[in-house]
Amino acid sequence: MKIDYTRYYLKWHADTEEHRAATRAFYTRILKPHLPPDRKARMLDVGCGMGFALLALRELGYPSVSGVDCDEGQVAAAQAQGLDVQLVNDTAAHLRARAGQYDTILALDVIEHVPVEAQLDFVAALGEALAMGGRLICTVPNANSAVAARWRYNDWTHHSSFTEHSLDFLLFNGGFNAIETAAVEFVERPPRAWWPRGGVRHWWAFRFFRSWRRLELMAELGPEQGRSVPMSLNLLAVASSFKRRPCDCVVPTPQSGTSSNQSPQDTPSNSPDSCKLSRGPAPSPMRIDYSRIYRKWHSDAPEHIRSMTTYYRWLLSPHLPADPSVRILDIGCGMGFALLALKEAGFTNVAGVESDQSQAESCRAKGLAVDLTDDTVAYLRARRGSHQTVLALDLIEHIPVPQQLDFVRAIVETLKPGGSLICTVPNANSTLAERYRYICWTHHCSFTEHSLDFLLFNAGFRDIKVLPYDAVQRPGLWWLPVGGSRFWWAFRFVRAWRRLQMMAELGPAQGRGVPLSLNLLGIART
Structure with missing residues (x-):
């Protein structure tokens, strides 16, 4: 079945000279600082739409520009303006057939249209089409913005959103380096365009709500981290010097097990909207370096x-067994911090399992017993009934949703009767729910207290408790400097406002009980 992208595109792009001029001016503004000095540079706009960015490049004096798109209507509109634009249904194959031919490639509002399990292969194909030292310029929706959920779901063909970290992670593992991300606004800011007659009061409304969003970020993440988070509607990334690197971990194709990057909203390669990437077979396995994002914080x-x-x-400590000799397994143990905590607490029979080689090596250097595996489910089932407690800290959200139930059932199988699971996941109730959902490119979902309980119960757990918990230490505890009481009060105020929102939307009885922390802690027994 064919899809008409033009219907949606024309909601935002009027076929008038005034709109075309404004859009060309916009693309000139965001692209000009990142374009090569050589006016003879070969440029390709992937997903070029009606050609507004190509027209801007021509006005800037770049004659060797071309574009590709998968929508017949938009290609026809671009060609009617004298632009070199081709209709392409398999973009990745088209790019690979032109390896090394371009100095600059644009992918403006394109990557989020690619099914998540195919994004890494798509980005690698962009890099292969670039000459050595060539540059990619891309834009994506920003999951940090105040309207992140709207931007993520405003287009039915969107598959994901991004934070500055997840976009960097994807580009790096696609083979790029020298990656820079920045805020970019597709909607012009007031009072220049979208408020009538200067609209001073609306300008101040915009400033107020952006300041409020900054306060939310600083209150939840701490002043230092919160100040630097981009809050724009979109993110712009510029990446160059494409180079394939040997990485540590394999991302299999979707058919091969729990490590794939397919989520339930992702569309198969033969679906109507998949022409943004490919109608061919699934991409071959690629290697991925998880430590790229892990070492941003650790x-x-x-x-x-x-x-x-x-x-x-x-x-x-409050959830561990009393017997220090019981066997405890930490799945996805990272660099081993939880294992070290268990050893310090007196537990003598602790081990971990990890899929990233560099993190496993970090654990072993600390004297920890850690196994490396590409198939965690098989690993767990091979150790049926052998553990009293299993940790899965910030792990389940990395499992493709269709495979999560089987994954948690494998945890049940590796536990002894009466054994317990301690797990943490992102909380979809929090003020920063969209940021935490998309902060890592390998996240597939977020949870509420109800959806986490549902998953654990249907996997076979009983006596389930879901508690609020914050991975970022709360004000007054760790991350505030001496005398930082104003941030403590900012945190209390932001959380109180979020509670008021919950009570207003859900009713007082239900709204009072919703956990507002950045993460959820699940405790369950077999």
Whole structure:
């Protein structure tokens, strides 16, 4: 079945000279700082639509520009303006057939249209079409913005949103380096365009709500991290020097098991909207470096190890068994901070399993017993009934949703009767729910207290408790400087406002009970 993208596209792009001029001016503004100085540079606009960016490039003096798109109506409109634009149904194959031919490639509002399990292959194909040292310029929806959910779901053919971290992760693992991300606004800011007669009061409304969003970020994440988060509706990334690198972990094709990157909303390669990438067979397995994003927050510095070990002792101690000799397994143990906390708490029979080689090596360097595996489900089932407690901290959201139930059932099988699971997941109730859902490219979902309970129950657990917990230490505890009471009060105020929203929307009885933390902690027994 064919899809008409033009119907949606024309909601935002009027076929008038005034709109074309404004759009060309916009693309000139965002592209000009990142274009090569050589006016003879060969450029390709992937998913070029009606050709507005190509027209802007021509006005800037770049004659060697061309585009590809999968929608007949938009291609026809671009060709009517004298642009070199082709209709292409298999974009990845088209790019690979032109390896090394372009100095600059644009992918403006394109990557989010590609099914998640195919995005890495698509980005790699963009890099292969670039000459050595060539540059990619791309834009994507920003999951940090105040209207992130609208931007994610405003187009039925969107498959994902991004944060600055997940976009960097995807581009890096697609083979790019020298990656820079920045805020970019597709809607012009007031009072220049969208408020009538100067609209001073609306300008101040915009400033107020952006300031409020900044306050939310600083209150939830801490002042230092919260100040730097881009809040724009979209993100712009510029990446160059394409180079394939040997990485540590394999991302299999969707058919091969729990490590694939397919989520339930992702569309198969033969679906109507898949022409943004490919109608051919699934991409071959690619290697991926998970430590790229993990090491943004974690290191092997002694002070960081001490901080994280203390944190995990605080988190886990109330839920651990009394017998220090029981077998405990940490699935997706990362760099081993939770395992170190268990050892410090006196547990002598602890081990971990990890799919990333560099993180497993970090654990072993700390003297921890950690296995490396590409098939966690098979690993667990081979150890049926052998553990008293299993940890799955910030792990389940990395499993493709259709495979999560089987994954959690494998955890049940590896536990002894009466054994317990301790797990943490992102909380979809929080003020920063969209950021935490998309902060890592390998996340497939988020949870509420009800959906996590549902998953654990249907996997075979009983005596389930779902509790609020914050991975970022709360004000007054760790991350505030001495005298930082204003941030403590900012945090309390932001959380109180979120509680008021919940009570207003859901009713007082239900709204009072919703956990508002950034993460959820699940405790369950077999």
